[in-house]
Amino acid sequence: MPVSTTPDQVDAPRVVQAPKFPEFVAMMASLMALTALSIDIMLPALPLIRDSYGVVDANAQQLVITLYMVGFGVGQLFYGTLSDRFGRKVVLGAGLAVYAAAAMICLVAPSFEVLLAARLLQGMSNAAPRVVAVAVVRDLYGGRRMAEVMSFVMTVFIVVPALAPALGSAILLFGDWHEIFLFLGLVALAILFWTGVRLPETRPRELREPLSLAWIAGAFGQIVRTRVTLGYTLATGVAFGGMMAYINSAEQVYNEVYAAGGLFTLLFALVALAMAGAAITNSRLVARLGMRKIGHTALIAYALVGGVHMALEMLPGTLALPVFMGMMMLQLYCFGLIMPNFNAISMEPQGRIAGTASSFVGAATTGIAAFLGWLVGQSYDGTALPLAAGYFIFGAASLVMVLIVERGRLWGTSAG
Incomplete structure (x- = not known):
């Protein structure tokens, strides 16, 4: 449970009459999972959307994902600061409402360009639930406890990308791709009602800062x-760039390289469940081992697996599907250990400005990942080699950055 604090101890967690822990975890997971749902439910529909608008370039279908992520990254720059000033709930409610409206624009979009613009707006508005969710968790918890809570959230959250493509395929059995956007809009409205009724305000008025350029500049x-x-x-x-590269390329790799056809959603779900296993592992071990020991070890493994996969893809012939899936499961398992711990480490020093810090962390990680994932996706050449190379390069680069931050000492306490 959150611990008590006096008003001047603003870096510490505070007591708030939040829902009971299982409902709280489910609520935070729902807010964060809306992003994964918005991406992965679209995967089976991408060729249909491309064909319905007469788009010639096959790789152009990736823009439905990429522009959403661009909007998601940019939007996160603003919502944290706004939630620090006006409170978490009003910002959350506005974001969900605009998201639902953007989904309706996608539903009736007369052209591919209008649909892409609406997807950009969808991403920008859905940044609010993600930023607010992390800020609310930081409002109530700190340190290893925050990492533990985020692992529980991730455990629930990961079920969504595992099942979302299958859900998208199921919707397509009874309608076309337009109904997917109708479904997304209804989900956003349902979450808006749930949080409006059950989620308390975790940013008390006495801690809200005036919205001024000086304060914003100081916070950033x-x-x-x-x-x-x-x-x-x-x-x-x-490191997230590898994950985004996989999401961008998954439909083409499974269907064009491995001719998966109707099995695509099942194969995608099986691989995604590796992250759920990682979240469960992290929730059980992080309090005992610490964020750095788990995160650093996972990052080393992430880079090594990427290197092995890249070497295998360079051999003559196509890598066997079970081997490819095994490589992807190992990558996602490692990433599932990296992200919650690294996010908690990033947020730990920023308790006074949790919303703004959540904005910065979310916008930067998403923006970098979206760009790197787009680069790999556009490099798709009918093989999985660009994807494997991306995992290795991004993992190695991320490890170098961590070594710089930790002054060459892994698994310990940062000197910075």
Whole structure:
């Protein structure tokens, strides 16, 4: 449970009459999972969307994902500061409402360009639930306990990307891709009602800062001057690039390289469940081993697996499907240990400005990952080699960044 604090101890967690722990975890997971749902439920529909608008370039279908992620990254820059000033709930409610409206625009979009613009708006508005969810968790918990709570959230959250493509395929059995956007809008409205009724305000008025350029500049200045926050944010974003490359390329790799056809959603779900296993592992071990021991070890393994996979893809012939899936499961398992721990490490020094810090961390990691994932996706050449190379390069680069932040000492306490 959160611990008590006096009003001046603003870096510490505070007591708030929040829902009971299982409901709280489910609520935070729902807020964060809306992003995964918005991406992965679209995967089976991408070729249909491309064909319905007469788009010639096959790789152009990836823009439905990429522009959403661009909007999601940019939007996160603003919502944290706004939630620090006006409170968590009003910002959350506005974001969910605009998201639902953007889904309806996608539903009736007369052209591919309008649909892409609406997806950009969807991403920007859905940044609010993600930022607010992390800020609320930081409002109530700190340190290893925050990492533990985030692992429970991730355990529930991971079920969504595992099942979302199958859900998208199920919707397509009874309608076309338009109904997917209708479903997304209804989900957003349901979450809006749930949080409006059950989630308390975790940012009390006495802690809200006036919204001024000086305060915003000071807050972001504090963030970028904090070695741990900046370094781990950049490292997370680069490692996340591998995950985004996989999401961008998955439909083409499974269907074109391995001719998976109707099995695509099942194969995607099996691989995604590896992250659920990682979240469960982390929730059980992080209090005992600590965020750095788990995160650093996972990052080393992430880079090594990427290197092995890249070497295998360079051999003559196509890698067997079970081997490819095994490589992907190992990558996602490692990433599932990296992200919650690195996020918690990044946020730990920023309790006074949790919302703004959540904005910065989320925007930077998402923006970096979206760009790197797009680069790999556009490099798709009919093989899985660009994807494997991306995992290796991004993992190695992320490890170098962590070594710089920790001054060459892994598994310990940061000097910065």
